[in-house]
Amino acid sequence: MQNELITDATLVSNYIKGEEPALEVLIKRHKQRIYSFIYSKVLDKDIAEDIFQDTFIKVIKTLKRGKYNEEGKFLPWVMRISHNLVIDHFRRNNRMPKFSNSGDFNIFSVLSDTALDAERTLIKMQVESDVRKLIEELPADQKEVLVMRMYNDMSFKEISDKTGVSINTALGRMRYALINMRKIIDKHNIILTN
Amino acid sequence: MAKLYSKKNPQTQLDLNPKDETIKFLLDYSKALSVINCNKMKFEALLN
The missing domain is CATH 1.10.10.10 (Winged helix-like DNA-binding domain superfamily/Winged helix DNA-binding domain)
Known part of the structure; x- marks a missing residue:
């Protein structure tokens, strides 16, 4: 109940000062929104889980390095990081396309459409x-x-x-x-x- | 009474939350990570 009253900015500031429990409140407060956003893009629970984890690793590193400067905009900032990681995921998959081999030769595995x-x-x-x-x-x-x-x-x-x-x-x-x-x-x- | 034949959106049926293990990993990672400042350079150290 009391946690709801504390703003993101205060929690971020407390976390930067070394108060570890503040991070737990932030993650629990926004996990559903961030995870749903990632899942809506990748449509795979495991991949969404990985990207969610990478997002917060980046958040933790940035906060601990004292590089965070978007006061009062914690959620949009985290969403932006997750958005960039989703793009990275699709880019990586495009570079290394996976072919499911059913035994028969599939002509579409060697032909590609150059249009976006x-x-x-x-x-x-x-x-x-x-x-x-x-x-x-x-x-x-x-x-x-x-x-x-x-x-x-x-x-x-x-x-x-x-x-x-x-x-x-x-x-x-x-x-x-x-x-x-x-x-x-x-x-x-x-x-x-x- | 008219029947509704439209499919339900699968996303609304799912519990869209990350696993507890993932949250625990992140909290443990945060506790273990320390950033060391040294002459304008920053080093990350993971202490278990």
Whole structure:
């Protein structure tokens, strides 16, 4: 009863200070939601169990290393980690496809469809929307150059003419835009590959 | 009275919770893990 009154942020802070029972409250409070989310994606209890475990191992390591900085957003942060691990799981399985051999030669085991399947299409859309959100975070001058170069396919000469800055400045802004995006990606553990 | 022939969603019938062993493993792992700070570097140590 009393546990319900303690916020996630307080529990996280207590856990970081060394109060181990706080973790138990956090796990028990959110286990059903996180596990259901993972299961809804992988549809396999054992795999869901593994991903749930890996998710919390990552949570524990991050908290113990003092790298957690998303105050008040514990559940969305854990959901994001589990989401990334689910994507990793599908990616790993795509790299090493399993064939069930029924004895007869199955032509579909050597033929493959190069078009993206539903899972990969979803991942691609997610990645593209994440990249767009990252671009929105950039300073205006860097964002302008990056959008012109990557989305409008303009040359740096054209960008320089349009924005009224030198080619070198445009190149510099592009470089800083990429560096800044990489920093945000590293900081938030975002996975942007399909 | 009309009969309902639609299948029940299998997910709603399942108890969607991780196993107790998994939770216990995580709590034990947390107790065993300690992070050692050393000159701006961090090392993980698992103590049983």
